[in-house]
Amino acid sequence: MRLQKTLLFILCCLTINLLSAQPEEYLFSHVDVTYGLSNNHITSIYKDARGFMWFGTVSGLNRYDGYQTRVFKHDPQDPHSIADNYIEQIFEGPGGKMWVESRKGRYNIYDACLDRFEGDFSSYLKKLGLPVYELLTITPSKSGYWFIYRDSGIFHYMPNGKIVAFRPDALSGLTVAAAREDGNGNCWVVHENGLLEEIDGRQNKVIFRLPALEKEFGNVPMTACRLFIDAQNDLWLFSNGVFKGTYYYHPPTHELRHFALDAGERRLNSNIVLTALQDKKGLIWLATDHGGVDIVDKRNFSVKFVTHVEDDNKSIAGNSITSLYRDNGGTVWLGTYKNGISFYHQDNFQFPQYRHEPNRPGTLPFEDVNSFAEDEAGNIWIGANGGGLIYFDRKKNSFRQWLHDPGNPNSLCSNIIVSLLRDRDGRLWIGTYFGGLDCFDGQHFIHYRHDDNDPYSLADDRVMCLCEDGDGQLWVGTLSAGMDRLDQRRKVFYHYRANLPNSIHNDYVSSIITDKQDNLWIATGWGIDVIEKNTGDIRHYGVDYNQLSSDNVTWLYMDSKQRLWAATREGLDVLTPDEKMFQAFTTEDGLPDNTIRDIEEDSLHRLWVSTANGLSRIAVVPTGDHGSLRIRCRNFHEQDGLQGREFNERTGLVTKDGSLLFGGPNGFNIFRPEDIAPGRRTPPIVLTGLEVFDKTIKVGDQAGGHVILQKALTETGDITLTHHDNVFSIEFASLGYIPNATNRYAYELEGFNHNWLITDGKIRKATYTNLDAGDYLFRVKASDEDGEWYDKEATLRITVLPPWWKTELAYILYFFMLAGSLLFARRMVLRRARVRFALENERRETRRMHEMDMMKIRFFTNMSHELRTPLSLILAPVDKLLNQTPQSEPRRQYEMIRRNARRLLHLVNQLLDFRKMEEGELKLHLREGDV
Numbered sequence: 001m002r003l004q005k006t007l008l009f010i011l012c013c014l015t016i017n018l019l020s021a022q023p024e025e026y027l028f029s030h031v032d033v034t035y036g037l038s039n040n041h042i043t044s045i046y047k048d049a050r051g052f053m054w055f056g057t058v059s060g061l062n063r064y065d066g067y068q069t070r071v072f073k074h075d076p077q078d079p080h081s082i083a084d085n086y087i088e089q090i091f092e093g094p095g096g097k098m099w100v101e102s103r104k105g106r107y108n109i110y111d112a113c114l115d116r117f118e119g120d121f122s123s124y125l126k127k128l129g130l131p132v133y134e135l136l137t138i139t140p141s142k143s144g145y146w147f148i149y150r151d152s153g154i155f156h157y158m159p160n161g162k163i164v165a166f167r168p169d170a171l172s173g174l175t176v177a178a179a180r181e182d183g184n185g186n187c188w189v190v191h192e193n194g195l196l197e198e199i200d201g202r203q204n205k206v207i208f209r210l211p212a213l214e215k216e217f218g219n220v221p222m223t224a225c226r227l228f229i230d231a232q233n234d235l236w237l238f239s240n241g242v243f244k245g246t247y248y249y250h251p252p253t254h255e256l257r258h259f260a261l262d263a264g265e266r267r268l269n270s271n272i273v274l275t276a277l278q279d280k281k282g283l284i285w286l287a288t289d290h291g292g293v294d295i296v297d298k299r300n301f302s303v304k305f306v307t308h309v310e311d312d313n314k315s316i317a318g319n320s321i322t323s324l325y326r327d328n329g330g331t332v333w334l335g336t337y338k339n340g341i342s343f344y345h346q347d348n349f350q351f352p353q354y355r356h357e358p359n360r361p362g363t364l365p366f367e368d369v370n371s372f373a374e375d376e377a378g379n380i381w382i383g384a385n386g387g388g389l390i391y392f393d394r395k396k397n398s399f400r401q402w403l404h405d406p407g408n409p410n411s412l413c414s415n416i417i418v419s420l421l422r423d424r425d426g427r428l429w430i431g432t433y434f435g436g437l438d439c440f441d442g443q444h445f446i447h448y449r450h451d452d453n454d455p456y457s458l459a460d461d462r463v464m465c466l467c468e469d470g471d472g473q474l475w476v477g478t479l480s481a482g483m484d485r486l487d488q489r490r491k492v493f494y495h496y497r498a499n500l501p502n503s504i505h506n507d508y509v510s511s512i513i514t515d516k517q518d519n520l521w522i523a524t525g526w527g528i529d530v531i532e533k534n535t536g537d538i539r540h541y542g543v544d545y546n547q548l549s550s551d552n553v554t555w556l557y558m559d560s561k562q563r564l565w566a567a568t569r570e571g572l573d574v575l576t577p578d579e580k581m582f583q584a585f586t587t588e589d590g591l592p593d594n595t596i597r598d599i600e601e602d603s604l605h606r607l608w609v610s611t612a613n614g615l616s617r618i619a620v621v622p623t624g625d626h627g628s629l630r631i632r633c634r635n636f637h638e639q640d641g642l643q644g645r646e647f648n649e650r651t652g653l654v655t656k657d658g659s660l661l662f663g664g665p666n667g668f669n670i671f672r673p674e675d676i677a678p679g680r681r682t683p684p685i686v687l688t689g690l691e692v693f694d695k696t697i698k699v700g701d702q703a704g705g706h707v708i709l710q711k712a713l714t715e716t717g718d719i720t721l722t723h724h725d726n727v728f729s730i731e732f733a734s735l736g737y738i739p740n741a742t743n744r745y746a747y748e749l750e751g752f753n754h755n756w757l758i759t760d761g762k763i764r765k766a767t768y769t770n771l772d773a774g775d776y777l778f779r780v781k782a783s784d785e786d787g788e789w790y791d792k793e794a795t796l797r798i799t800v801l802p803p804w805w806k807t808e809l810a811y812i813l814y815f816f817m818l819a820g821s822l823l824f825a826r827r828m829v830l831r832r833a834r835v836r837f838a839l840e841n842e843r844r845e846t847r848r849m850h851e852m853d854m855m856k857i858r859f860f861t862n863m864s865h866e867l868r869t870p871l872s873l874i875l876a877p878v879d880k881l882l883n884q885t886p887q888s889e890p891r892r893q894y895e896m897i898r899r900n901a902r903r904l905l906h907l908v909n910q911l912l913d914f915r916k917m918e919e920g921e922l923k924l925h926l927r928e929g930d931v
Helices: 002-013 121-128 212-217 808-884 889-930
Strands: 029-031 042-047 053-057 060-064 069-072 087-092 098-102 107-111 116-118 135-141 144-149 154-157 163-166 176-181 187-191 196-200 205-210 226-229 235-238 246-250 255-260 273-278 284-288 293-297 302-306 321-326 331-336 341-345 369-374 380-384 389-393 398-402 417-422 428-432 437-440 445-448 463-468 474-478 483-487 492-496 509-514 520-524 527-531 538-541 553-558 564-568 572-575 582-585 596-601 607-611 614-622 629-636 652-654 660-664 667-671 685-692 718-721 727-734 744-750 757-760 765-769 774-782 794-800
Touching: 042 087, 042 321, 042 331, 053 087, 060 087, 087 135, 107 121, 135 176, 144 176, 154 187, 176 226, 187 226, 226 273, 235 273, 235 284, 273 321, 284 321, 369 652, 369 660, 369 667, 380 417, 417 463, 428 463, 474 509, 520 553, 527 553, 553 596, 564 596, 596 652, 596 660, 607 660, 685 774, 685 794, 727 744, 727 774, 744 765, 808 889
Parallel strands: 369 417, 463 509, 509 553, 718 794
Antiparallel strands: 029 341, 042 053, 053 060, 060 069, 087 098, 098 107, 107 116, 135 144, 144 154, 154 163, 176 187, 187 196, 196 205, 226 235, 235 246, 246 255, 273 284, 284 293, 293 302, 321 331, 331 341, 369 380, 380 389, 389 398, 417 428, 428 437, 437 445, 463 474, 474 483, 483 492, 509 520, 520 527, 527 538, 553 564, 564 572, 572 582, 596 607, 607 614, 614 629, 652 660, 660 667, 685 727, 727 765, 744 757, 744 774, 774 794
């Protein structure tokens, strides 16, 4: 019965990989209709000189900048739109111009400067001296371009405008199916009957014919035959299923190989091959219908299949591949039949990943990985979080699994493994969650469990960490019962609890390590404790006195320079050389997250730190300031091929051969640090859009009564805006196409602000409002994965015109108006001054005349008074004499005297009355003059 149970356990719990368990090497990103594609049926792919990706679909042409898509469609009202929405192919023509063929058989030539299409390709071909009809395609050459015609032959167009024609009679008089130039500058031509010819590009003559393919093809016309020539000048021929699979031809030896699903010497995944390319590693990618991508290694002609995996968003989007394209950065683009675009970069997905795939036998049996240990053969023991114990044979790429069997006391004590350790005797120690501690010698499991009745049993069945010191003693850290030391000879545990004297300060123990003096460093839930080897004394490090980032320490690591590193939930800490204080590093120093899960060191003394938000490669640089350090981080994320964004605690390992392993909820990554690409080429950064008042401005569009863009924004260096265009936005993008969660942009507008404004890849737009009239320079640049800024910038000069009342002419007019006003004012002031002067003179003359008149009046008055007195003195005696003299001659004389005297007195009185009247009028006149 016991034997039956053992056999049942082995049959149920032992998983042996029947196929090669390769890590996922080809991880893809995707572009589909959710990114703005007009259709998910891709017909062609092309990258232009500016760096934009172009995707032809059955319902329009799409330009992709890495973030969003701009769609070009046929517009009957626009003579410069594409001729038809069904795009057949895209290729490069003379002058680097992009040619687009539609299903109607018409070609459009894209004018990048004017951002429009020219449909009169026949006039262009006539101007070059080339035939108009039956053009198949144009293919670049070292010295110009080859124009490939179906029935008119092949024409070699030189940069100087010279054309060398190879008419049908020079090409065996047969219909051309495909042609392409090799690395030697020779053009290979495939005819519809299978005849293969080579044209010497220098001698301009046919130098070789191969009829062998005619026998292979039979009498089937090869109208759909395609040709690809790799970097080694080997030929690959395929025919969209007219013949099975693909033919490989090696010109130096005339070797001919056939690859197909059910024919030839190598098996493909499909007989229908649509196109091919060669990647940076020299591997040949064959796009198939319903078979995904077949990748051929020319060294041994082995074939690997890359297909769509259901529920895996990192696999190709579909298995029907319609087009392939490799750009100058090494990115491989795959167009699918109904699933959009998938693209892969060999420098992007750098971390081979092992994960559990239910539909693929031989993969990792359980993907939530908690711990690693290495044996003497370099193979890996894996502790799974619910999947038991797994053994990974790295040479055979196979997995073997041990699971807990309640009916078998010799089985694993628990499927939830938290920690692993191989001791100096080769035994594997297994710490579990609620299963206690196991010791495995390859055949038997020895169990150590907590027993309430045995004070020398394991303190807690939840074993968090394990450590072997220099004396071979095993130290066990538990979740809530402190630390144990196992006496392997007596099989008893000695306990270190927080409530015991001269012991650790907390019962949660997450990590235990030793230094070169064999001192014991213990990470707990309340800081770090150190047990001195020689004295047994305990030192404590915490937040309050030693500047530890957090008292909750999850992992300890002693690097090659004997520096202690502590992983906490609040950052990465390192102990200073005087062993008194900790220096902390956080996201402000470049870390992807402050929650540190594991720390390892590679052979170049760089730290690799797993976090809750990716993996970081850290270069530690001394600053020379009392032993302080600074770090430079290169961060990696899911887009780089990591098992996931988050890693599990204490799940890292450095193998004897220098490989690094990090595990998480989705499997684990194993890689050699030197294989990680040190950096990538600087991608171009371009301005992708201009908006004025939220209206997208295209070439020729009017805004405010004038045309802003005379040329495409990517081709122009400056624009002019009026004062009405006072709200505008500029969009930009870095055409790297490699997903980068840390990608950032910095932009500034010289003349407006003098500091760089930082934004991420989600907001790639700079908006400005109410700029003053003047000249400005807009600058934008992008950062790489490490946060370093690329030197390349995109710039745009912006001139904001003033309103008419602030123009130079207006200011000249204002000057003349002001000058005229000043002159007029001066004239009025002078006029009033002259009036006041004349009035003053008049008043002065009036006063003088008055004074003269007054003098006259006073003279007459005085004279009158002088006359009145004598007259009065005369009249009085005369009256007296008359009264005394009777009528006589003397009386008459007296009367005459009196009469004349009175008459004279009357005249004097009249003079006096006249003087009073004159004096009154003169005073009145003077008063009126004063007013």
